[in-house]
Amino acid sequence: MKDTTAADRSATDGGRAPVVAIIGLGLIGGSLGLALKRPTPGDAGPMVVGWDQDRRAGDRALQRDAIDALAADAADAAARADAVVVAVPVLAVREIFEQIAPALRPGAFVTDVASTKAEVCAWAAASLGNAFIGGHPMAGSERGGIDQARSDLFDGATYCLTPELSTPAHVLQRATRFVQDVGARVVTMSPTAHDRAVAAVSHLPFLLSTSLVDVTMSDPEWEAFRMLAATGFRDVSRLASGDPRMHHDICVTNADAIRPWLLRAARSLEALAAMLDDGDAVLQLFERAKHDRDAFLEETGRLSNMGE
Amino acid sequence: MKDTTAADRSATDGGRAPVVAIIGLGLIGGSLGLALKRPTPGDAGPMVVGWDQDRRAGDRALQRDAIDALAADAADAAARADAVVVAVPVLAVREIFEQIAPALRPGAFVTDVASTKAEVCAWAAASLGNAFIGGHPMAGSERGGIDQARSDLFDGATYCLTPELSTPAHVLQRATRFVQDVGARVVTMSPTAHDRAVAAVSHLPFLLSTSLVDVTMSDPEWEAFRMLAATGFRDVSRLASGDPRMHHDICVTNADAIRPWLLRAARSLEALAAMLDDGDAVLQLFERAKHDRDAFLEETGRLSNMGE
Numbered sequence: 001m002k003d004t005t006a007a008d009r010s011a012t013d014g015g016r017a018p019v020v021a022i023i024g025l026g027l028i029g030g031s032l033g034l035a036l037k038r039p040t041p042g043d044a045g046p047m048v049v050g051w052d053q054d055r056r057a058g059d060r061a062l063q064r065d066a067i068d069a070l071a072a073d074a075a076d077a078a079a080r081a082d083a084v085v086v087a088v089p090v091l092a093v094r095e096i097f098e099q100i101a102p103a104l105r106p107g108a109f110v111t112d113v114a115s116t117k118a119e120v121c122a123w124a125a126a127s128l129g130n131a132f133i134g135g136h137p138m139a140g141s142e143r144g145g146i147d148q149a150r151s152d153l154f155d156g157a158t159y160c161l162t163p164e165l166s167t168p169a170h171v172l173q174r175a176t177r178f179v180q181d182v183g184a185r186v187v188t189m190s191p192t193a194h195d196r197a198v199a200a201v202s203h204l205p206f207l208l209s210t211s212l213v214d215v216t217m218s219d220p221e222w223e224a225f226r227m228l229a230a231t232g233f234r235d236v237s238r239l240a241s242g243d244p245r246m247h248h249d250i251c252v253t254n255a256d257a258i259r260p261w262l263l264r265a266a267r268s269l270e271a272l273a274a275m276l277d278d279g280d281a282v283l284q285l286f287e288r289a290k291h292d293r294d295a296f297l298e299e300t301g302r303l304s305n306m307g308e
Numbered sequence: 309m310k311d312t313t314a315a316d317r318s319a320t321d322g323g324r325a326p327v328v329a330i331i332g333l334g335l336i337g338g339s340l341g342l343a344l345k346r347p348t349p350g351d352a353g354p355m356v357v358g359w360d361q362d363r364r365a366g367d368r369a370l371q372r373d374a375i376d377a378l379a380a381d382a383a384d385a386a387a388r389a390d391a392v393v394v395a396v397p398v399l400a401v402r403e404i405f406e407q408i409a410p411a412l413r414p415g416a417f418v419t420d421v422a423s424t425k426a427e428v429c430a431w432a433a434a435s436l437g438n439a440f441i442g443g444h445p446m447a448g449s450e451r452g453g454i455d456q457a458r459s460d461l462f463d464g465a466t467y468c469l470t471p472e473l474s475t476p477a478h479v480l481q482r483a484t485r486f487v488q489d490v491g492a493r494v495v496t497m498s499p500t501a502h503d504r505a506v507a508a509v510s511h512l513p514f515l516l517s518t519s520l521v522d523v524t525m526s527d528p529e530w531e532a533f534r535m536l537a538a539t540g541f542r543d544v545s546r547l548a549s550g551d552p553r554m555h556h557d558i559c560v561t562n563a564d565a566i567r568p569w570l571l572r573a574a575r576s577l578e579a580l581a582a583m584l585d586d587g588d589a590v591l592q593l594f595e596r597a598k599h600d601r602d603a604f605l606e607e608t609g610r611l612s613n614m615g616e
């Protein structure tokens with residue numbers, strides 16, 4: 001991988017530093033910039049050009065050294081770059097693809113960071129063709145914005161790339177190198193497999209968290225309930241504090257994958273309600289869930305920095 | 309409150325240090341002992357006598373200085389004490405009450421730490437009469453046992469006491485002082501109000517967490533899903549790693565309060581599934597949930613050390 005990338009780099013304009021364009025300078029875009037610009041021995045690192053529709057976010061990204069230069073618009077950023085990262089909300093991605101398509105340099109590749117991939121990849125196929133590969137860093141926070149950006153946000157995190165049959169090998173290779181450069185571990189999966197997986201392990205947890213808040217905090221007795229709410233309620237409800245617009249976009253673009261999970265969870269809760277008087281069945285379920293969850297945690301702890 | 313307690317203390321055998329008996333030396337019992345035995349300027353603190361059916365837990369509690377002395381059995385511990393804390397699993401509480409009832413010193417009071425209160429208080433009324441007041445510290449961890457015990461487990465935590473109409477004022481006062489001595493904040497509530505509240509803010513979150521693990525990790529595609537599971541899945545699934553036996557006991561003793569919450573959550577998930585194509589409704593729900601949860605967190609952060 002390193003050899004290929006070295007060849008890529010020398011293939012750019014006479015040995016100049018590679019240029020990465022980051023379009024959208026929120027938590028993810030800003031953190032990508034900060035991660036790319038961390039000092040690395042013997043490697044000057046890329047030049048990072050950024051743009052955000054919110055001028056203040058762009059200024060703040062410059063101030064925080066998340067980018068080296070602010071572009072005039074998305075097309076201007078893309079026109080200068082060997083690698084373009086589109087880090088805007090899902091529903092804004094399509095328009096950005098259309099804006100940057102005519103400006104792309106020959107050989108440049110484009111990736112995105114959206115939480116759903118099938119629709120995004122279909123949009124990209126229409127405007128960007130083979131230059132695109134979908135991406136999704138499995139890192140974030142319920143607190144968004146450039147001020148929350150951190151250079152270590154992706155360290156040890158899983159970063160999913162979603163190549164398709166039509167994706168050229170060199171695009172996958174260069175995107176892989178980009179992911180490693182920001183500190184993350186690559187996992188590859190088709191766009192639809194990705195969307196089924198995140199519906200289960202990301203969108204369903206968010207919706208369970210939101211349902212918990214919705215049913216308990218709307219109760220007339222909430223003021224009494226609240227006094228006894230402790231870390232369990234806080235942790236399970238945490239995702240409900242996430243960005244409503246981002247989660248809206250996720251639900252709209254991944255509804256077909258999410259819906260069956262909501263119904264399965266509803267059936268599971270009904271089964272639990274019917275089972276509460278059967279102590280043995282309840283105990284067995286809780287023991288199996290603990291066993292599975294502990295195994296997940298142990299395996300995850302070995303693979304990444306995501307341990308507790 | 310302090311005056312009353314000072315009077316209480318001098319009322320014990322000629323000014324000897326008050327004796328607290330802790331029956332059950334797991335995470336909660338052990339942490340109560342460690343908290344009581346923290347050095348306090350100008351106050352020698354109580355003598356703590358402990359007992360656990362597992363001899364190793366008792367030895368470990370002595371080793372860790374969570375107790376000053378190990379009793380021969382539950383009745384022996386109670387016979388020496390001015391205050392008796394029963395910190396065993398819910399379904400073991402009743403038998404302990406019956407064992408200690410004949411041994412209690414005149415004027416001694418008994419409290420427990422079980423997660424459900426209506427059944428426990430009914431058992432206590434039968435065997436301990438007016439000497440009892442229910443208690444429930446809203447602190448804990450999914451990792452139990454004396455080795456996990458911490459002197460600061462209750463610092464700033466809410467500690468619910470559940471007096472009834474028949475509870476003498478001096479029992480409530482002395483239990484309140486006990487709670488303050490371990491670093492917690494007292495909230496009082498009737499046993500049934502307590503059980504409704506914890507069904508909503510503690511048992512429902514646990515069951516949502518368990519359902520999440522149950523439906524996702526049993527899926528044939530789990531190995532692919534797992535690769536994309538990040539902090540969101542980890543946090544919402546955390547409670548599923550809790551002690552199955554403890555949660556079994558909770559469900560069995562609080563089934564009637566829990567069942568309606570499971571059904572409300574199931575209805576909420578079904579409504580969400582039906583609503584996914586209606587972007588405006590989805591956005592409104594997410595915005596309201598974020599607003600409510602952020603407000604909860606802010607208020608909680610002001611009131612205790614439970615901030616994020």
